[in-house]
Amino acid sequence: MNDTLATLLAAGVPIAILIALGTLLVRRRGNRPPTGPGSDEDSSGSVLAPPRPGGSTVDETTAVDVPGTPPAPAAEPASGSAPPAGAAVLEPELLEPEAPALEVPAPVAGRLARLRGRLARSGSPLGARLLQVLSRDHLTEDDWDELEETLLLADVGAGPSAELIEALRTRVRVEGVKDPAHVRTMLREQLLALVDPALDRELSTARTADGAPAVVLVVGVNGTGKTTTVGKLARVLVAEGRTVVLGAADTFRAAAADQLQTWGSRVGVHTVRSDRDGADPAAVAFDAVRQGRSEGVDVVLVDTAGRLQNKAGLMDELGKITRVITREAPLSEVLLVLDATTGQNGLNQARVFGEVAGVTGIVLTKLDGTAKGGIVVAVQRELGVPVKLVGLGEGPDDLAPFDPEAFVDGLLEA
Numbered sequence: 001m002n003d004t005l006a007t008l009l010a011a012g013v014p015i016a017i018l019i020a021l022g023t024l025l026v027r028r029r030g031n032r033p034p035t036g037p038g039s040d041e042d043s044s045g046s047v048l049a050p051p052r053p054g055g056s057t058v059d060e061t062t063a064v065d066v067p068g069t070p071p072a073p074a075a076e077p078a079s080g081s082a083p084p085a086g087a088a089v090l091e092p093e094l095l096e097p098e099a100p101a102l103e104v105p106a107p108v109a110g111r112l113a114r115l116r117g118r119l120a121r122s123g124s125p126l127g128a129r130l131l132q133v134l135s136r137d138h139l140t141e142d143d144w145d146e147l148e149e150t151l152l153l154a155d156v157g158a159g160p161s162a163e164l165i166e167a168l169r170t171r172v173r174v175e176g177v178k179d180p181a182h183v184r185t186m187l188r189e190q191l192l193a194l195v196d197p198a199l200d201r202e203l204s205t206a207r208t209a210d211g212a213p214a215v216v217l218v219v220g221v222n223g224t225g226k227t228t229t230v231g232k233l234a235r236v237l238v239a240e241g242r243t244v245v246l247g248a249a250d251t252f253r254a255a256a257a258d259q260l261q262t263w264g265s266r267v268g269v270h271t272v273r274s275d276r277d278g279a280d281p282a283a284v285a286f287d288a289v290r291q292g293r294s295e296g297v298d299v300v301l302v303d304t305a306g307r308l309q310n311k312a313g314l315m316d317e318l319g320k321i322t323r324v325i326t327r328e329a330p331l332s333e334v335l336l337v338l339d340a341t342t343g344q345n346g347l348n349q350a351r352v353f354g355e356v357a358g359v360t361g362i363v364l365t366k367l368d369g370t371a372k373g374g375i376v377v378a379v380q381r382e383l384g385v386p387v388k389l390v391g392l393g394e395g396p397d398d399l400a401p402f403d404p405e406a407f408v409d410g411l412l413e414a
């Protein structure tokens with residue numbers, strides 16, 4: 001009997017110790033914050049949501065919850081400076097043990113020229129067709145009609161097309177059509193005049209006199225490439241040695257914030273976000289600008305949601321974002337992102353945004369996916385503001401400052 005007890009005790013004690021240790025381990029795991037964004041575990045406390053500093057009348061919707069399902073881990077900004085109150089910050093536990101190496105964005109100078117091959121592939125039907133008709137021996141009325149039709153089909157727009165035809169007619173009358181090189185030069189000059197090299201296309205990203213960051217608000221309808229553009233633009237700025245904070249004010253689509261954060265983390269740029277679907281975009285934008293200001297960064301880029309709503313709704317939402325941002329810093333740029341493949345529809349969108357958002361520049365995306373390069377001309381005319389950047393692919397550095405000469409050369413490249 002005693003022997004049996006001793007045997008049982010001998011076997012039981014280690015088992016009890018193992019069970020106790022197991023329970024402890026399970027408890028510890030249960031108390032830990034989620035091992036990564038997207039975990040279903042209890043997330044309270046996994047992301048700081050410090051109180052907003054006094055004085056701000058923005059509502060509380062910026063309280064930051066646990067990220068939903070981000071596609072990749074986020075890194076803290078390279079600066080490592082202490083986050084200000086009210087800012088959305090990731091706790092160290094949420095960071096991957098080893099942050100991925102930061103990417104070095106491609107140099108910005110000459111990007112459009114480097115991407116000219118892509119532009120030529122997409123735009124050459126316009127240039128090639130114009131050159132082909134203009135090179136005919138004796139240009140008839142039918143030829144001029146064909147030229148005009150080609151321009152219209154390439155989305156140049158009725159007014160600018162008629163202008164170009166008129167200018168070409170005059171030159172052909174005066175100079176004649178000599179040889180292919182001459183025709184090409186003539187067309188190049190006239191196309192360039194239409195695109196208007198005199199417009200100021202520089203992004204205004206200088207800090208204000210009192211040291212506030214330049215704030216760039218990015219607007220446009222769904223799927224035009226806003227979030228991608230903000231990500232690519234951050235890379236452009238980083239490539240130029242500027243410091244940047246991103247504001248994920250597209251709170252309508254939760255994945256948009258994840259997408260933006262991923263873009264930022266690749267180049268060491270911090271993203272201010274809320275993970276509550278439908279949080280107040282103005283509050284997130286405000287937080288981003290405040291954080292940018294307290295970190296002393298050069299530029300704050302604010303992504304917005306792309307709902308195409310009625311004009312009054314759009315005006316309300318963008319109006320509120322603008323009002324709230326400008327309590328912290330003035331808006332330097334309002335960039336309208338337009339999908340070059342959407343033609344007339346894109347122009348209608350441009351008109352609405354132009355009326356409500358005070359657009360200062362256009363980003364024309366997906367120019368690599370259309371043979372209708374003429375939209376550059378049409379949209380500038382429609383809004384009276386210049387195309388400042390163009391998207392020429394899905395690669396991270398496929399965003400280029402718009403250069404009229406390189407663009408026209410791309411159109412005319414055979």
Ligand SMILES: Nc1nc2c(ncn2[C@@H]2O[C@H](COP(=O)(O)OP(=O)(O)OP(=O)(O)O)[C@@H](O)[C@H]2O)c(=O)[nH]1
Nearest residue numbers: 222223224225226227228306365366391392393394
């Ligand atoms: N080919 C090509 N694709 C692009 C370009 N710019 C953006 N895209 C693609 O367009 C798609 C939509 O881009 P997003 O940045 O998610 O668009 P968004 O406007 O933020 O969309 P919402 O958040 O729904 O409003 C993505 O697949 C991008 O990769 C471009 O210049 N060329």
